[in-house]
Amino acid sequence: MAEEIKKEEKSLNFLEEIIEEDLKSGKYKSIVTRFPPEPNGYLHMGHATSICLNFGLTKKYSGYTNLRFDDTNPSTEETEYVDSIKEDIKWLGFQWKNEHYASDYFDELYEYAVTLIKKGLAYVDDLNADVIAAMKGSPTEPGTNSPFRDRSIDENLSLFERMKNGEFPDGTHTLRAKIDMAHTNMLMRDPLLYRIKHAHHHRTGDKWCIYPMYDFAHGQSDSIEQVTHSICTLEFVPHRELYDWLIEKLEIFPSRQYEFARRNLSYTVMSKRKLLQLVTEKHVDGWDDPRMPTITGMRRRGYTPESIRDFCDRVGIAKRDNVTDVGLLEFCVREHLNKIALRRMVVFDPVKVVLTNYNELPGQTEMLTSEDNPEDEKSSHRDIPFSKELYIEREDFMENPPKKFFRLAPGQMVRLKSAYIIKCDDVIKDETGAITELHCTYIPESVSGNDVSDIKVKGTLHWVSVKHAITAELRMYDRLFKTEDPSKEEGDFKDYIDPDSLQTIKTVYAEPALKKAKFDERYQFLRKGYFTLDKDTSESRMVFNRTVTLKDSWKPQPSKGG
Ligand code: ATP
Ligand code: MG
Numbered sequence: 375m376a377e378e379i380k381k382e383e384k385s386l387n388f389l390e391e392i393i394e395e396d397l398k399s400g401k402y403k404s405i406v407t408r409f410p411p412e413p414n415g416y417l418h419m420g421h422a423t424s425i426c427l428n429f430g431l432t433k434k435y436s437g438y439t440n441l442r443f444d445d446t447n448p449s450t451e452e453t454e455y456v457d458s459i460k461e462d463i464k465w466l467g468f469q470w471k472n473e474h475y476a477s478d479y480f481d482e483l484y485e486y487a488v489t490l491i492k493k494g495l496a497y498v499d500d501l502n503a504d505v506i507a508a509m510k511g512s513p514t515e516p517g518t519n520s521p522f523r524d525r526s527i528d529e530n531l532s533l534f535e536r537m538k539n540g541e542f543p544d545g546t547h548t549l550r551a552k553i554d555m556a557h558t559n560m561l562m563r564d565p566l567l568y569r570i571k572h573a574h575h576h577r578t579g580d581k582w583c584i585y586p587m588y589d590f591a592h593g594q595s596d597s598i599e600q601v602t603h604s605i606c607t608l609e610f611v612p613h614r615e616l617y618d619w620l621i622e623k624l625e626i627f628p629s630r631q632y633e634f635a636r637r638n639l640s641y642t643v644m645s646k647r648k649l650l651q652l653v654t655e656k657h658v659d660g661w662d663d664p665r666m667p668t669i670t671g672m673r674r675r676g677y678t679p680e681s682i683r684d685f686c687d688r689v690g691i692a693k694r695d696n697v698t699d700v701g702l703l704e705f706c707v708r709e710h711l712n713k714i715a716l717r718r719m720v721v722f723d724p725v726k727v728v729l730t731n732y733n734e735l736p737g738q739t740e741m742l743t744s745e746d747n748p749e750d751e752k753s754s755h756r757d758i759p760f761s762k763e764l765y766i767e768r769e770d771f772m773e774n775p776p777k778k779f780f781r782l783a784p785g786q787m788v789r790l791k792s793a794y795i796i797k798c799d800d801v802i803k804d805e806t807g808a809i810t811e812l813h814c815t816y817i818p819e820s821v822s823g824n825d826v827s828d829i830k831v832k833g834t835l836h837w838v839s840v841k842h843a844i845t846a847e848l849r850m851y852d853r854l855f856k857t858e859d860p861s862k863e864e865g866d867f868k869d870y871i872d873p874d875s876l877q878t879i880k881t882v883y884a885e886p887a888l889k890k891a892k893f894d895e896r897y898q899f900l901r902k903g904y905f906t907l908d909k910d911t912s913e914s915r916m917v918f919n920r921t922v923t924l925k926d927s928w929k930p931q932p933s934k935g936g
Pocket of ligand 2: 412
């Protein structure tokens with residue numbers, strides 16, 4: 375028993391350990407986290423990791439998570455992104471408690487700034503940003519105090535108010551914290567708190583022309599919302615000192631910041647800026663291109679929320695940057711789809727089979743039946759029409775097969791899935807020698823489910839009835855990039871795009887049950903892969919995306935340097 379408990383404790387990630395400690399010591403009665411996207415792009419797999427982490431923790435430790443749009447930068451944010459972010463979080467299966475916008479706190483943040491000025495802890499600087507940067511010093515040399523650093527509190531209050539009132543043009547003044555220009559942490563050398571930006575804001579309109587910097591908005595917003603554990607990625611480690619300093623000096627709710635490693639995935643890029651380039655330069659078909667690592671792209675490709683959550687659980691979180699193998703994500707997708715996908719037969723590259731001994735009665739069709747999903751005990755069934763002329767896959771026939779070719783060949787027998795055993799008698803060719811038809815006989819006693827033929831065959835093929843088949847277009851997606859970490863390669867990451875990452879098959883032949891395909895259903899095309907209906911489907915044309923292959927047909931390239 376003791377060992378079992380130990381094992382469980384060991385499997386806690388470092389954040390769970392911290393939270394359990396905080397709850398045990400009574401520091402908090404319950405926990406609050408937030409997911410703080412900047413609405414300047416669509417969410418990607420990295421965000422999904424952060425969502426699963428933030429919402430997962432409050433689910434496990436019964437607290438709640440807020441959604442907070444970090445919209446402090448007026449020029450980039452758009453409502454389109456706000457909507458897509460909400461849709462993506464819900465689709466992933468999470469519900470936030472409160473929806474907030476950092477811009478809702480602009481009044482409070484302004485008051486906090488005034489408080490700092492009154493405490494002699496902030497001042498208005500007339501130097502421009504370049505000069506301020508030049509005077510910051512270096513990690514080994516201290517910076518230089520601004521000549522405006524020792525302004526009186528009254529002068530600072532008045533100047534700051536005039537900044538707010540729009541009396542100064544962009545870039546002429548800033549508000550800076552008064553900390554220490556020789557601090558070992560460069561971010562503590564009188565960091566900027568406010569800048570002037572005469573820009574329209576998507577929510578506050580033209581009310582403000584001064585905007586708080588990230589460091590002066592984030593921790594304060596956390597505090598206003600009484601966030602207990604503010605989780606962010608490792609690049610914010612140096613910001614933590616300033617985060618704590620501001621909270622301490624303002625004497626507000628003590629939120630704490632914790633950092634974990636960004637999620638990177640192999641064979642893709644995961645920065646909104648780079649993804650935006652792919653979209654605007656038309657390397658992909660929009661943010662929801664099924665090759666994009668965006669949540670909307672993965673959704674269109676047919677990934678399920680369950681599989682993405684499973685992936686996040688399996689990888690866990692790290693304290694050091696690393697690249698996760700996208701193969702693991704694909705594995706999780708395959709695992710889930712195997713459980714839920716409806717099985718359908720689709721022939722990609724047909725050759726016609728004529729059953730010479732099959733008699734069709736006029737106006738009558740023989741209906742066979744098959745399980746929609748053999749992995750599901752309570753599986754529903756579908757009807758599959760059978761007839762004299764069928765399509766099978768061209769590659770499932772060989773005229774001169776090698777040993778151990780268990781598919782169709784002259785004189786050889788195979789089973790047609792959920793139907794009969796057939797035997798190939800004759801190969802019909804045109805004048806060029808190309809095979810046009812395979813003449814076969816079927817064994818009437820061998821029908822699946824009631825096979826009394828006593829014939830044993832090793833191969834089972836998928837097929838469709840020629841006259842009942844419907845057609846569809848398939849889009850076969852592969853990884854968008856040829857190299858594992860395109861951002862780390864020489865030159866432009868876009869040089870490493872795989873031009874063959876989308877292969878379209880214009881016409882395939884499918885069993886008629888697929889006519890009723892729905893967007894929220896997943897399909898396994900037998901022996902072919904997992905597919906989902908694409909939004910480009912219309913009355914006259916069905917389009918399916920390949921979500922993932924059935925097995926891992928992909929092998930890692932030998933890595934550089936051995
Ligand atoms: P990008 O660099 O792609 O623009 P970002 O960090 O600027 O990403 P935000 O919208 O600011 O994007 O991020 C919202 C939240 O998601 C933040 O808490 C951020 O730390 C987290 N996040 C973003 N990218 C990743 C990632 N690759 N792995 C884990 N968490 C991430
Ligand atoms: Mg950002």
